[in-house]
Structure formats: C-alpha cells, structure tokens
Amino acid sequence: MMFEITAEPLDPGPLVAAVRRDESGAVALFYGVARNENLGRKVLWLEYDAYPEMAIKKMREVADEVRAKFPVTGVGILHRTGRLEIGETSLLVAVSSGHRKEAFEACHFAVDRIKQIVPVWKKEVFEGGEEWIEGHMPEAGAEGTGTGIAD
Amino acid sequence: MNVNVRLFAGLHQMVGKREIILDIREGATVRQLRERLGEEYPVTQAFLPTLVCAVGEEYVPGDYVLQEGDMVALIPPVSGG
Numbered sequence: 118m119m120f121e122i123t124a125e126p127l128d129p130g131p132l133v134a135a136v137r138r139d140e141s142g143a144v145a146l147f148y149g150v151a152r153n154e155n156l157g158r159k160v161l162w163l164e165y166d167a168y169p170e171m172a173i174k175k176m177r178e179v180a181d182e183v184r185a186k187f188p189v190t191g192v193g194i195l196h197r198t199g200r201l202e203i204g205e206t207s208l209l210v211a212v213s214s215g216h217r218k219e220a221f222e223a224c225h226f227a228v229d230r231i232k233q234i235v236p237v238w239k240k241e242v243f244e245g246g247e248e249w250i251e252g253h254m255p256e257a258g259a260e261g262t263g264t265g266i267a268d
Numbered sequence: 269m270n271v272n273v274r275l276f277a278g279l280h281q282m283v284g285k286r287e288i289i290l291d292i293r294e295g296a297t298v299r300q301l302r303e304r305l306g307e308e309y310p311v312t313q314a315f316l317p318t319l320v321c322a323v324g325e326e327y328v329p330g331d332y333v334l335q336e337g338d339m340v341a342l343i344p345p346v347s348g349g
Contacts, residue, residue, distance in 0.1 A: 149349045165348070166277045168341055171325040172348075196348055208349050228349065236322070236341075237348030238277035249278035252347035255320050257327040 119193040120176040122169040122237070127195045132211045136191030141213035144191075145224035149208030151201045158243040165198045165207060168236040172196065175235040179227055187223035189214045194227070196237055207239075269294055271301070271334055274341040279319070282311050292334065298323075299330040305342070318345055 119135040133144050151163045180192040191213040201207055210231065212224040233253045240249045270289050280286055290304045298321040306313040321328055322341040334340065 166280065167348070168274065168276055168322070168325075168343070171322060171341065174325050232346070232349045234327075234346070235348050236276065236343050236346055238344060239347045239349075240277070249281070249344065250347040251318065251345040252349075254318065254345045255327050255343060257320075257329055 118180060118191060119195065120173050120180070121195045122167050122172050122198060123195065124197065124199040127197050127206045127209045129209055129211070132193045132195055132209055136193045136211045136213045138190040138213060140215060141190045142215050143217040143220040144211055144213045145217070145220035147208070147210040147224050147228050148206050149228070151203050151205050151207055153203045155241055155243075158241070160203065160241050160243050162203065162242050163201045163207065164240040164242065165196070165201065166238045166240070167196065167198045169198075171236050176231070179230045179235065182230060183212065183223050183227050186226065187212075187214065187219050189219060189223050192223070192227060194231065196231075196235070198237070269336045271336070271338055271340050273301070273305070274339075276341070277344050279312060279315065279342055279344055282315070283309050296334055297330065298328060298332045298334065301334060301340070302330075302342070315344070319343065320345075 153160050176194040183192050189212055193211045195209040197207050210227050212220050214220040234255050274287050292304050302316045306316050320343045322343050323338045
C-alpha cells in the first residue's frame with residue numbers, strides 16, 4: 118500500500134504497482150486535476166496546504182473503510198501540496214480488485230471519503246483574487262454551518 | 269496552561285503563523301480554545317464556528333477537555349481532491 122503527501126509531481130506508475138496483486142483483475146486509477154475555472158471564475162493556479170501526519174493517518178483510515186466495504190486487493194492514495202498549475206494532478210487514488218465493478222465502486226467511494234475527512238485544503242487563485250475553498254467539516258466535532266473563508 | 273496549536277490554510281494565512289501558543293485555563297474545552305483564539309486574533313472570529321479541532325491527529329468534539337501537552341490543530345473545512 119502507498120499513502121503520501123508530497124510537494125513533488127505525482128507519478129501513477131509506482132502507485133499502480135503498489136496496489137496490484139496477482140489476484141487483481143482490475144486497477145481503477147482516479148486523477149484529480151487542477152481545472153481552469155470554478156463558479157464562473159477563471160482559475161490561474163491552485164495551492165494546496167495539508168496537515169501531513171494527520172492526512173496520512175486519515176488516508177489509511179479511508180483505505181480501511183474501503184477494505185471493510187468492498188472486496189478489494191489493494192488501495193493507495195497520493196496527494197500533492199504547494200502550487201499546482203492548470204492541468205497538474207493534485208490527487209491519485211488507485212484501487213485494485215478481482216473484477217472491474219468493485220474497483221470502480223471502491224475507488225469512487227475512496228475519493229468521496231478523502232474529500233470528507235483528509236485534512237488537505239485548496240486555494241484557488243483567480244483573476245482578481247484568491248479563496249481558500251471550504252469543502253466539508255469533518256465529523257466528530259464543531260458546531261456551526263460554515264461561513265466562507267474568502268479573503 | 270499553554271497549548272501549542274497548529275494552523276492551516278485560510279487560518280494560517282489570516283493569523284500569519286503556522287503555530288501559536290494559547291493560554292487557556294485548566295479544564296478548558298475545545299470550544300473555549302476557539303473563543304480564546306478569537307480574543308487573541310479577532311480576524312479569525314467569523315470563522316470560529318467552521319473550525320474542527322484535532323488532538324493527537326484525531327478529530328474531537330467541541331466539549332473535549334484539553335490537557336497540557338496535547339498536540340492540537342485547528343482544522344478549517346477540508347477541501348482536498
């Protein structure tokens with residue numbers, strides 16, 4: 118298994134190799150990619166921040182949830198930090214299983230859970246400003262509904 | 269007692285520090301820690317209700333009682349992916 122937070126460009130090759138077993142008939146690989154627009158704004162680049170130690174711990178928890186829910190043979194997650202230009206890969210999730218259906222479903226589930234509980238944050242820098250994007254408030258805490266962290 | 273608190277993302281940018289020390293009373297909860305942050309750094313006040321606290325790399329509820337030496341982080345809504 119492979120779980121990393123890194124400022125270096127993400128390489129899918131070693132990740133796929135890490136999750137594949139001889140029992141695997143399928144590997145689903147998800148790329149999260151920096152997009153050039155959001156909410157009608159032209160995005161110039163993205164910056165990601167992370168709490169690396171905890172992010173790795175939460176990635177492992179996501180993988181544990183995936184293994185408990187789907188008959189997978191491997192799970193790996195890489196997330197990039199720092200400045201990303203448009204088109205660069207921010208997230209790689211690889212899931213292997215005996216058959217394609219479980220690989221697709223488990224990979225989808227993993228990406229959703231990563232966005233809910235892994236402490237990583239995205240800032241969009243667009244024409245005329247920048248904004249830290251508020252996604253999900255992780256469970257087991259805090260009241261309130263979120264008010265926006267736009268500067 | 270003093271607790272070290274790590275800050276991230278928008279909160280880091282607002283406060284201008286990656287880590288701060290907050291002086292809270294013995295037996296203070298996470299909720300009181302957030303209030304203390306707001307007193308010390310008024311710029312954060314509008315965002316306090318959105319912050320979840322992690323202690324020892326685990327999310328804890330607002331009524332969690334902090335101990336001296338706890339590894340505390342304030343976590344804005346996450347937006348990875």
